[in-house]
Amino acid sequence: MIFEVKKESHGARAGVLKTHHGKVKTPCFMTIATAGAIKGLIPDEGKKLGAQIFLSNTYHLHLRPGEELVARAGGLHAFMGWQGPILTDSGGYQVFSLSKCRKVTQEGVQFQSHIDGTKVMLTPEKSIEIQQKLGSDIMMCLDECLPYPCDRKIAEESLELTTNWARRCRAAPPWRGRRDKACLVPTTTSSLFGIVQGGMYPDLRERSAKELVTIGFDGYAIGGLSVGEKAPLMYEMLEATVPHLPKDQPRYLMGVGTPQNILEAVERGIDMFDCVLPTRNARHGYLFTSQGPLRIKNESFREDFSPLDPKCSCPVCKKYSRAYLRHLLMSGEILGLRLLTWHNVAFYLKLMHDIRASILKGRFATFKKTFLKRYGQTP
Numbered sequence: 001m002i003f004e005v006k007k008e009s010h011g012a013r014a015g016v017l018k019t020h021h022g023k024v025k026t027p028c029f030m031t032i033a034t035a036g037a038i039k040g041l042i043p044d045e046g047k048k049l050g051a052q053i054f055l056s057n058t059y060h061l062h063l064r065p066g067e068e069l070v071a072r073a074g075g076l077h078a079f080m081g082w083q084g085p086i087l088t089d090s091g092g093y094q095v096f097s098l099s100k101c102r103k104v105t106q107e108g109v110q111f112q113s114h115i116d117g118t119k120v121m122l123t124p125e126k127s128i129e130i131q132q133k134l135g136s137d138i139m140m141c142l143d144e145c146l147p148y149p150c151d152r153k154i155a156e157e158s159l160e161l162t163t164n165w166a167r168r169c170r171a172a173p174p175w176r177g178r179r180d181k182a183c184l185v186p187t188t189t190s191s192l193f194g195i196v197q198g199g200m201y202p203d204l205r206e207r208s209a210k211e212l213v214t215i216g217f218d219g220y221a222i223g224g225l226s227v228g229e230k231a232p233l234m235y236e237m238l239e240a241t242v243p244h245l246p247k248d249q250p251r252y253l254m255g256v257g258t259p260q261n262i263l264e265a266v267e268r269g270i271d272m273f274d275c276v277l278p279t280r281n282a283r284h285g286y287l288f289t290s291q292g293p294l295r296i297k298n299e300s301f302r303e304d305f306s307p308l309d310p311k312c313s314c315p316v317c318k319k320y321s322r323a324y325l326r327h328l329l330m331s332g333e334i335l336g337l338r339l340l341t342w343h344n345v346a347f348y349l350k351l352m353h354d355i356r357a358s359i360l361k362g363r364f365a366t367f368k369k370t371f372l373k374r375y376g377q378t379p
């Protein structure tokens with residue numbers, strides 16, 4: 001994997017990330033495809049909207065259908081019909097958020113499947129093996145995700161565990177299984193990102209970043225943020241972390257966030273994002289528009305025949321009215337979920353496109369100000 005910063009503007013960076021399944025222009029937003037599927041869109045539809053890279057979940061794919069089956073299908077790219085880049089998480093976040101019964105030891109984390117209750121052991125080595133069998137382009141290290149707020153002593157111990165697991169992920173042997181011809185790239189070409197933790201303690205964040213850089217990764221993610229803390233605290237943690245990460249490698253802020261969060265993080269030097277907001281919110285009728293969020297279920301849209309977002313050029317806004325979209329959602333039509341997802345994904349991808357264009361022109365600060373003025377300033 002090669003990463004190149006093309007231009008910087010007011011702290012923001014426009015770069016290009018080259019993977020074995022193609023280029024990703026950054027800053028980028030990775031659309032969520034949890035179980036190898038974007039909820040409501042096929043990958044090519046996402047691509048037409050500007051999607052460059054999808055994020056799939058190791059935890060979900062390990063439990064169902066299992067990485068062995070995906071490997072036999074030729075890897076996740078062949079299985080889900082997408083030949084562009086795929087990033088996989090380590091499974092850690094889901095273990096800590098979905099599984100009620102779990103036990104963390106130095107060895108790894110044992111948990112009960114949320115599907116059938118069976119006991120599963122996830123170690124750093126196992127997480128890497130699963131991600132390699134999926135054929136991931138960018139793999140993530142297994143890390144421990146802390147609740148918020150979290151006591152300093154616990155955060156410190158957890159940080160030591162996460163660094164230790166990161167070291168083991170880096171040393172994990174490459175998987176050399178027999179691949180189906182349909183898989184174009186052997187799994188040993190996967191890149192690996194370390195994940196900075198450290199709770200809401202700036203010195204622990206700095207320590208985590210420095211320890212990971214010493215181990216050496218292809219890129220660095222910042223995890224454990226947007227977990228209930230106020231936005232200014234999240235930005236403070238970014239400021240405590242980013243200066244200690246290499247300038248010539250990609251930086252990924254995990255699970256963030258709103259359009260405002262993304263703009264603030266881009267300004268602090270973040271290159272990659274993922275978040276469930278555009279897809280999950282769409283299914284609940286919560287839409288992102290250039291004038292701020294909108295709840296399509298509101299009675300006021302019952303006879304509103306204007307487009308969802310007059311400034312959006314996505315296929316949904318070009319063709320359908322707010323009244324029709326509201327009707328679909330209120331009637332429980334599958335088409336409603338699909339069209340609203342389509343728009344929200346388009347909105348996020350267009351935002352990233354516009355952010356990048358503004359950085360290349362050296363006008364990021366002006367873009368951010370203008371966008372937020374129209375969208376609303378809520379952090």
Ligand SMILES: [Zn+2]
Nearest residue numbers: 312314317343
């Ligand atoms: Zn639209």
